[in-house]
Amino acid sequence: MASEQDVRARLQRAGQEHLLRFCGELAPGPRAALLAELEALEPDALREHCRRAAAACARPLGPLPDLAARLQPLPPERVGSASRSDPETLRLWEEEGFHQIAQNKVAVLLLAGGQGTRLGVTYPKGMYQVGLPSQKTLYQLQAERIRRVEQLAGQRYHTHCTIPWYIMTSEFTLEPTAKFFKEHGFFHLDPDNVIMFEQRMLPAVTFNGKAILERKDKIAMAPDGNGGLYCALMDNHILEDMERRGVEFVHVYCVDNILVRLPDPVFIGFCVLRGADCGAKVVEKAYPEEPVGVVCQVDGVPQVVEYSEISPEIAQLCGPEGGLLYSEGNICNHFFTRGFLQMVTREFEPLLKPHVAVKKVPYVDEEGNLVKPPKPNGIKMEKFVFDVFPFAKNFVAFEVLREEEFSPLKNADSGDRDTPSTARRALLAQHYRWALRAGAQFLDACGARLPELPSLPGSGDPPVICEISPLVSCFGEDLETYLQGREFQSPLILDENRARALRP
Numbered sequence: 001m002a003s004e005q006d007v008r009a010r011l012q013r014a015g016q017e018h019l020l021r022f023c024g025e026l027a028p029g030p031r032a033a034l035l036a037e038l039e040a041l042e043p044d045a046l047r048e049h050c051r052r053a054a055a056a057c058a059r060p061l062g063p064l065p066d067l068a069a070r071l072q073p074l075p076p077e078r079v080g081s082a083s084r085s086d087p088e089t090l091r092l093w094e095e096e097g098f099h100q101i102a103q104n105k106v107a108v109l110l111l112a113g114g115q116g117t118r119l120g121v122t123y124p125k126g127m128y129q130v131g132l133p134s135q136k137t138l139y140q141l142q143a144e145r146i147r148r149v150e151q152l153a154g155q156r157y158h159t160h161c162t163i164p165w166y167i168m169t170s171e172f173t174l175e176p177t178a179k180f181f182k183e184h185g186f187f188h189l190d191p192d193n194v195i196m197f198e199q200r201m202l203p204a205v206t207f208n209g210k211a212i213l214e215r216k217d218k219i220a221m222a223p224d225g226n227g228g229l230y231c232a233l234m235d236n237h238i239l240e241d242m243e244r245r246g247v248e249f250v251h252v253y254c255v256d257n258i259l260v261r262l263p264d265p266v267f268i269g270f271c272v273l274r275g276a277d278c279g280a281k282v283v284e285k286a287y288p289e290e291p292v293g294v295v296c297q298v299d300g301v302p303q304v305v306e307y308s309e310i311s312p313e314i315a316q317l318c319g320p321e322g323g324l325l326y327s328e329g330n331i332c333n334h335f336f337t338r339g340f341l342q343m344v345t346r347e348f349e350p351l352l353k354p355h356v357a358v359k360k361v362p363y364v365d366e367e368g369n370l371v372k373p374p375k376p377n378g379i380k381m382e383k384f385v386f387d388v389f390p391f392a393k394n395f396v397a398f399e400v401l402r403e404e405e406f407s408p409l410k411n412a413d414s415g416d417r418d419t420p421s422t423a424r425r426a427l428l429a430q431h432y433r434w435a436l437r438a439g440a441q442f443l444d445a446c447g448a449r450l451p452e453l454p455s456l457p458g459s460g461d462p463p464v465i466c467e468i469s470p471l472v473s474c475f476g477e478d479l480e481t482y483l484q485g486r487e488f489q490s491p492l493i494l495d496e497n498r499a500r501a502l503r504p
Ligand SMILES: CC(=O)N[C@H]1[C@@H](OP(=O)(O)O)O[C@H](CO)[C@@H](O)[C@@H]1O
Pocket: 226, 254, 291, 292, 293, 294, 304, 306, 307, 329, 330, 331, 332, 383, 384, 385, 386, 408, 410
């Protein structure tokens, strides 16, 4: 371990000596921990990080002033659509996707390093359960979808199909996530195919460029954003692991969308057949201020303009057909070829510009008192996963239906949108629609037929509770076998046991 003297010299070089302010009064344990934490920070990188944070903060935050003139919607030839394509085209895309999956060329990669601050939980978001009858957590739903897609692809092509699941965690989420997976037997996935790795952390910095001490023995650190993916891939030799396994295509997604399709054969097939190196799923934005990034072009180059960086005036602009001009909402569901990721990590990562988030960061004051600041006092720097889109040679977007694919869990139930309740309803409404489509009929408690309500008003509860295990059906496929022409009372919980009992 480095001595206090060494660490002090390094911090002097970085202009951050104040971090040792309380070192002398610490007990041996905390002191060693602090020195170890500080020793890991490379002085020049730390100096640069703090300088950039303060400089970025000195510029006006929010929308870029000259954005309006540089922005354009994506040209139609770059956009495919799940809802506006004919069944034969969709079938071809799906077939191609399954073919690639069956050859073990597809991996999924989960971005799960975030702290869930808005949701207000202290544990990883993936461990959250939104109150489904099955009580499944987001992680379990995702694990079961992976198993089901492995099974579907394997059956179609008579292969033993494996979909490696890469999970990017952070200092906050690695330990609890790993423990959770162990406790749940990896949800019956082979642990060798669940690869967890950690993204980097960066110090939070004051407006005048000083790293913040959160306690006398600890600096305030935050994950480096979901765009920390590219450094983390390098740090942890993940692309080599993918190469060893023969993975060519990676479906990246963030943890909080309860409806996420993973891996989605249709999306993958579309991207592969279009020869894309990089792709993004989009949904039509629901309203101008919706907190989703906009997939568009800046100076003729495809990219995402994040909701925090677009002005309300631009967000409200209408297109020729009356809808929003910038309507392609990013749902954080991306396709990358391994080759593209290799290029990004080798060449382009250093070019990614960090984005500034001004936050309330608890700190110790000069006297050593813990302070919870009433207003923002610190800067966190984050990279965004989609900031690599401009480096793609052939970028495509793929439009999907919101009610089938996007219901993110962002806020606690006290919020008015994107809450556990809206996520639960979205999933149950989807399963109810699937059941109706497969020919199920529902009866009330007295045995009378209930009217069918396939399109529910807004965020309303479906008239019956119907939950379908992803192990039985993950896209609404193959349900006729169990449901066609049959009558059910609420709740219908179609898990593997029930499916077995219903099989003719
Ligand atoms: C950097 C990043 O990936 N931001 C994404 C991500 O934002 P959050 O701040 O995590 O909610 O998820 C949104 C979809 O839920 C997407 O629209 C947005 O662009």
